[in-house]
Amino acid sequence: xxLTQALAVCTLLLAVAPVRAEVTDAALAAAARAVExxxxxxxxxxxxxxxxxxxxxxxxxxxxxxxxxxxLEVKTGxxxxxxxxxxxxxxxxxxxxxxxxxxxxxxxxxxxxxxxSTATTEYRxxxxxxxxxxxxxxxxxxxxxTAKALASVRKDLAGTVLFVFQPAEEGAPDGERGGAPLMLExxxxxxxxxxxxxxLHVWSALNAGQVGYRSGSFMAASDRFRILVKGRQTHGxxxxxxxxPIVVSSQIVMxxxxxxxxxxxxxRYPAVVSVGAIKGGIRNNIIPxxxxxxxxxxxxxxxxxxxxxxxxxxxxEDIAHAGGATATVEIADDNNPVVxxxxxxxxxxxxxxxxxxxxxxxxxxxxxxxxxDFAFFGLRVPSxxxxxxxxxxxxxxxxxxxxxxxxxxxxxSSLDLGLRAMLGVTVDYLQxxxx
Numbered sequence: 354x355x356l357t358q359a360l361a362v363c364t365l366l367l368a369v370a371p372v373r374a375e376v377t378d379a380a381l382a383a384a385a386r387a388v389e390x391x392x393x394x395x396x397x398x399x400x401x402x403x404x405x406x407x408x409x410x411x412x413x414x415x416x417x418x419x420x421x422x423x424x425l426e427v428k429t430g431x432x433x434x435x436x437x438x439x440x441x442x443x444x445x446x447x448x449x450x451x452x453x454x455x456x457x458x459x460x461x462x463x464x465x466x467x468x469x470s471t472a473t474t475e476y477r478x479x480x481x482x483x484x485x486x487x488x489x490x491x492x493x494x495x496x497x498x499t500a501k502a503l504a505s506v507r508k509d510l511a512g513t514v515l516f517v518f519q520p521a522e523e524g525a526p527d528g529e530r531g532g533a534p535l536m537l538e539x540x541x542x543x544x545x546x547x548x549x550x551x552x553l554h555v556w557s558a559l560n561a562g563q564v565g566y567r568s569g570s571f572m573a574a575s576d577r578f579r580i581l582v583k584g585r586q587t588h589g590x591x592x593x594x595x596x597x598p599i600v601v602s603s604q605i606v607m608x609x610x611x612x613x614x615x616x617x618x619x620x621r622y623p624a625v626v627s628v629g630a631i632k633g634g635i636r637n638n639i640i641p642x643x644x645x646x647x648x649x650x651x652x653x654x655x656x657x658x659x660x661x662x663x664x665x666x667x668x669x670e671d672i673a674h675a676g677g678a679t680a681t682v683e684i685a686d687d688n689n690p691v692v693x694x695x696x697x698x699x700x701x702x703x704x705x706x707x708x709x710x711x712x713x714x715x716x717x718x719x720x721x722x723x724x725x726d727f728a729f730f731g732l733r734v735p736s737x738x739x740x741x742x743x744x745x746x747x748x749x750x751x752x753x754x755x756x757x758x759x760x761x762x763x764x765x766s767s768l769d770l771g772l773r774a775m776l777g778v779t780v781d782y783l784q785x786x787x788x
Contacts, residue, residue, distance in 0.1 A: 374444060374509040376780050384502035385773050391501070392768050395419075396494035397468040403457030403483045403490070405474060406521030407531045409434040412455045412493065416518045419497055423504040425516070428544065432535035438516035439545060440503055446512025446783050450547035451775060452533075452730060453489070453496035454522035460484040463759040477527070486761045488555035488743060493518060495553070495771040502776055512783040515547050522726050524577075524687070533729040534687075542733055549698055550736040551778050552727045553771055559742030560750045561764035564710045564774060565718040566739045568699040572692035573625070573651035574658060575724030577685040580605065580646040580669050582633075584678040589638035599633055601676040602644040606631070608668045609648075616664055622653035625722050626661065651722045653691055692728040695735035702737055705781040709773045723756070737778065741771040 395415075404412055413434040420427045420438035428437040434455070461482025462470045472483040485491075500516050521531030559565050582602045587595025606628050613624050626648070633644030650665070652658040666682045673680035707715045718740065727738050744750040745764040754760035781787045 375511065375784050375786075376506045376509045380506055380509070381502070381776055381780055382773075384505045385498075385769070385776055387505070388498045388501045389769050389772060392494045392498035392772055393765055395497055396490050396765070396768060399490040399493055400485050401468040401470055403470050403472055403485045404455075405459065405476065405483060405526070406456040406523055407433045407525050407529055409455045409520045413518065413520070416455070416493065416497065420500060420516065423501050425500060425504065431539050431541055432520055432531055434520040435536050435541070436518040437541060437544060438500055438518070440500065440507060440510075440514045440516070442510030442512050442514070442783070443508040444511040446510075448513045448515060448545050448547045449779055449782055450515040450517055450542065450550040450730065450734070451496060451499060451779060452517040452519055452550060452552040452727060453492040454519045455489055455493050456521050456523050457483050457489065458486045458523060458757060460486040460757065460759050462486070464762050484759065486758060487523070487756045488761070488763055489522065491555045491743070491763055491768055491771065492553065495768060495775060498768075498772045499775045499779065502772070503779065510780070510783065513545055514779060514783075515542075515545055517541055517730075530687070533726040537729060537733065542730075547734055549782060550730040550734050551775065552730070552736070552738045553775060554725065554738070554740050555743040555763060555767055555771065556740035557744050557753050557755050557758075557761060558751050559716070559740055560744050560746050560748070561742050561767045562710070562714055562746060562770060563742035564706050564715045564739055564770070565742070566694065566699065566703070566706065566715065566737075567718045567720070568694050568696050570653050570691050571694050571718070571721060571738060572725050572728070573623075573653055573720070573722045574689055574691045574728075576650050576652075576658070576662075576688040578648055578650065578665060579683040579685070580648075581681045581683075582644045582646070582669075582673055582678055583680075584640070584642060586642040587640050589640055592640060595640055596677045597640050598642070598644040598678055599640065601673050601678045601680075602631060602633065602646055604676065605669050605672050605680065606646070608672050609665065612661060612664045612668065617657060617660060622657060623651075623720055623722055624653075624657055624661065625649075625651040626665065651724060653720060689724045689726045690728045690732065692725050692738050693731050694737050695731070698735045698737050702778045702782065704787045705777045706739065706774060708787060709777040710770065739774070741767050741774060743767045
């Protein structure tokens, strides 16, 4: 009799106990479908109206207006043009940060689409085109779609979502600061403190429908350098009358290529040294006084970074001295650290990505020598950064025009996958599901 009574009491307690609401897969899929056309429209609008770092005035205004329309708390003017949105769910739970970058590149678009960018601006003293050649238009549109979809199910959503729309991921203009470190300095993670951070990047080396990830070190640390070579001006017909900084600079460029190929042990980690621009002279028959070179180097290890800095300096100075010139090497102090995907978080969220993308569509990436200032968020909280393929199916993705190319092309089906992936990792983390 006592056993029967105990079972009856347990049954009664279960019947009256409140059932915690949650966002179901079906509800999340419906929310994604509802917002997907708007994500495409946002992306096309932002693509046609690109803005460089710290100048994302129109983009940030669009973002702030939309977030307010979704009913989010909104803060603007963080790190110049950054925008923060806060969505508080109807159920208790953790805080998750989601980040998208908003800035474009000084690139003249060569892709013939109806929403092609024809924007121009001045960059480093030259008139240039402006293009979303790295897909930040897609990132912004995807995160807006994520905000709208989650706002539509907020009653059943556990926890809080911090939406971070970041300017100047590609770097602030000369003489300015910006990007992820400035957003953090100005309190982006102090408004509500996230437990984890998620971010994504559309990636040309993967086909649409694929998701790429890597646990641990993923994307390289990046540094900028400037080399100023000073010679002595003379007439182009009398090079012996001066010191030619153009010839010396050419020799320095070639010498820099031996740093990685002959002086650094790359059997453990890759490394890259690249010169991106050379500027010197103004007339065909005048050998100039000086030449400026700017470039970047990428590393995955602090000791290797130190070695490369020493070797860039030594190579430039010694070659210049041999040619009768001088070389001054400057290493910028705004370097990005390595993007590190926290191992336990990556393992936990991998089933979420596989659920969204489908069997065999989530691939482990090699080290990527591209860099991302999302790394700064990863220094604050455990984070996961993943790629969403953007090259159309049937095209050889590794040979497709890469991110930063004037021919970079985004298959818009990647917007849907990016949206569902971001929704998936967010809700699964907040609800503790699909572990």
